[in-house]
Amino acid sequence: MPLGEFDVIARYFSRNSPRGDVLLGVGDDAALLTPAPGQALVVATDTLVEGRHFLAGTPASAIGHQALAVNLSDLAAMGAEPAWALLSLSMPQSDERWLADFADGLYALAERHGVALVGGDTVSGPLVVTVEVLGFVPPAAALRRSGASVGDLIIVSGAPGVPAAGLEELQSGRATFASQDARVRRFLRAEPRLALGRALRGFATAAMDVSDGLLGDLGKLARASSVGACIDLERLPVAPELAGYPLAEQERLVLHGGDDYELLFTLRANHFGRIAHLAEAGGCSLRCIGSMVQGEGVECRRAGARVNVAGQGYDHFAS
Numbered sequence: 169m170p171l172g173e174f175d176v177i178a179r180y181f182s183r184n185s186p187r188g189d190v191l192l193g194v195g196d197d198a199a200l201l202t203p204a205p206g207q208a209l210v211v212a213t214d215t216l217v218e219g220r221h222f223l224a225g226t227p228a229s230a231i232g233h234q235a236l237a238v239n240l241s242d243l244a245a246m247g248a249e250p251a252w253a254l255l256s257l258s259m260p261q262s263d264e265r266w267l268a269d270f271a272d273g274l275y276a277l278a279e280r281h282g283v284a285l286v287g288g289d290t291v292s293g294p295l296v297v298t299v300e301v302l303g304f305v306p307p308a309a310a311l312r313r314s315g316a317s318v319g320d321l322i323i324v325s326g327a328p329g330v331p332a333a334g335l336e337e338l339q340s341g342r343a344t345f346a347s348q349d350a351r352v353r354r355f356l357r358a359e360p361r362l363a364l365g366r367a368l369r370g371f372a373t374a375a376m377d378v379s380d381g382l383l384g385d386l387g388k389l390a391r392a393s394s395v396g397a398c399i400d401l402e403r404l405p406v407a408p409e410l411a412g413y414p415l416a417e418q419e420r421l422v423l424h425g426g427d428d429y430e431l432l433f434t435l436r437a438n439h440f441g442r443i444a445h446l447a448e449a450g451g452c453s454l455r456c457i458g459s460m461v462q463g464e465g466v467e468c469r470r471a472g473a474r475v476n477v478a479g480q481g482y483d484h485f486a487s
């Protein structure tokens with residue numbers, strides 16, 4: 169017999185909280201939490217819909233990971249430290265195997281970052297997963313999209329485009345979910361850049377996470393900051409996983425690939441060495457790809473000459 173709603177919650181979503189600031193977690197009408205004094209509460213939510221944000225057949229543990237990871241990435245981009253999460257789960261049936269794997273994927277990531285699952289909702293319906301995360305940042309240290317000035321360097325972390333390449337391997341049928349291909353593993357288990365986000369407090373003049381493609385997201389940062397951006401295509405970081413692709417494909421993946429969770433940010437030039445050193449020590453490479461300029465929009469250059477690069481970021485309601 170399939171498990172009822174309350175058994176699902178009790179069996180899969182009631183693990184003990186690792187945090188002392190949870191007075192009451194899952195099980196009552198609402199959670200009781202004690203925010204740290206003097207900190208701003210940072211809140212983000214994201215919804216994943218089967219067939220739209222993840223492919224049908226995606227392993228449940230990867231869905232659990234991703235549902236939390238997209239939200240943690242938003243907190244990373246604010247320079248925040250995550251604390252609590254809520255999970256709203258709509259699913260067609262209470263499949264125990266699926267639930268166990270889903271919970272394992274979600275809790276594994278939560279535990280790595282000291283996040284407690286403190287509540288949620290469980291309903292039957294199409295497979296839709298909504299997670300909300302709450303965290304803290306000292307109010308003056310929060311990283312916004314709007315603080316970049318002319319002359320600031322544009323920096324991107326890690327290896328943008330690799331998860332998108334993994335997604336294409338899956339979509340084309342060249343790889344399966346069980347594949348050990350590094351691109352596929354990265355797509356299914358990208359790690360949010362929380363340590364980097366915190367290291368950028370007081371240094372990054374603007375920051376965001378790359379979720380809809382580097383180029384489109386840089387356009388959003390530039391607009392929020394009321395300045396323009398200029399990047400050199402030769403400086404784009406090309407991960408070893410993308411080394412075998414033709415140049416045009418590398419550029420397409422790095423500039424337009426989604427699902428990255430890399431951080432895109434701006435810095436005064438004299439801070440770059442120090443931040444790159446810090447990030448490197450934490451196992452994260454940084455690449456300066458250009459600088460903020462007068463004007464608006466994003467200009468791409470190759471060998472110093474302006475080039476047109478088609479396409480912006482992903483928009484759910486664009487035709």
Ligand code: ADP
Pocket residue numbers: 177181193194195196197198199254255256257285286287288289290
């Ligand atoms: P109510 O009907 O009062 O909203 P529910 O029966 O929906 O309460 O939920 C009971 C408890 O279980 C609440 O603490 C709620 O936050 C929690 N909860 C429900 N679904 C989930 C879930 N998927 N993950 C974590 N906590 C959940």
Ligand code: MG
Pocket residue numbers: 288289290
């Ligand atoms: Mg409810």
